[in-house]
Amino acid sequence: MGSDKKEVNILEHGLVPEHRLLSKDEEEDILEELGVQRENLPKILKSDPVIQELEKVHGDINVGRILEIKRKSRTAGVAKAYRLVVKRE
Numbered sequence: 328m329g330s331d332k333k334e335v336n337i338l339e340h341g342l343v344p345e346h347r348l349l350s351k352d353e354e355e356d357i358l359e360e361l362g363v364q365r366e367n368l369p370k371i372l373k374s375d376p377v378i379q380e381l382e383k384v385h386g387d388i389n390v391g392r393i394l395e396i397k398r399k400s401r402t403a404g405v406a407k408a409y410r411l412v413v414k415r416e
Contacts, residue, residue: 344397346381346395347394347396347397348388348392349395357409361409365391365411369408369410370411373390378394391411393409393411394410395407396410
């Protein structure tokens, strides 16, 4: 009676919006475009399951990096949001 647990990639679930780690250059461009400081962005915890899944592709994602999140929107088509990776305080 072994455990046949299949690992699931939560990023492939239909209810989870697309998450993408921005490059350093993209981070600077977005901050300038939005006219905000990095620390004023909404936050996402480094312990979030999405971060853990992205780290399988990108390696360690450091605190202070920025993710782009794309959600489908009936009115806007696609809505983009940005999150700053933070440690739990």
